[in-house]
Amino acid sequence: MVSGTLPYVLLIDDDPGVANLLGNKLSGAGFSFVSASSGVRGLDLVRERRPDIVLLDLRMPDVDGAEVISALREMEEKGTHVKIVLYTAFNEYAGIRMDEAFVRKIGADAFIEKDMDLDRVVERLHELAAGGAADGT
Numbered sequence: 001m002v003s004g005t006l007p008y009v010l011l012i013d014d015d016p017g018v019a020n021l022l023g024n025k026l027s028g029a030g031f032s033f034v035s036a037s038s039g040v041r042g043l044d045l046v047r048e049r050r051p052d053i054v055l056l057d058l059r060m061p062d063v064d065g066a067e068v069i070s071a072l073r074e075m076e077e078k079g080t081h082v083k084i085v086l087y088t089a090f091n092e093y094a095g096i097r098m099d100e101a102f103v104r105k106i107g108a109d110a111f112i113e114k115d116m117d118l119d120r121v122v123e124r125l126h127e128l129a130a131g132g133a134a135d136g137t
Contacts, residue, residue: 007052007129008032012042012068013087018114022055031125039063043071046082053125055087056113069107083128087121089114091128102128 002065009031011019019035026033034049036042041047045056058065069084076082086108103111112124 010051
């Protein structure tokens with residue numbers, strides 16, 4: 001990310017309604033935004049476009065969010081760093097409560113609940129881009 005510019009955000013979510021709604025909000029707030037409807041396509045876009053932040057749903061039909069995180073962290077070892085934000089409506093995964101400790105354990109940087117007001121989502125992304133925490137609360 002160039003200093004003084006807003007980050008480039010990639011949303012990986014299989015729900016096109018979420019992508020449209022969030023894309024409009026982020027674009028209106030000045031963010032560069034692109035979306036992928038599958039984990040596989042999202043990983044391709046990370047390689048092609050090098051976003052600053054990936055907003056990632058956990059439950060998707062082809063590759064789940066935990067697998068995408070693992071692949072992104074492998075890319076990091078090859079020089080591609082991206083901040084990973086879980087963006088999901090679920091407050092638990094595989095029977096484990098979704099909290100900051102769990103989010104970090106699976107390799108994400110932060111967690112934002114999908115039901116959060118979109119203005120707050122924009123605010124959280126600004127905080128994250130500035131190096132702050134975005135823990136979904």
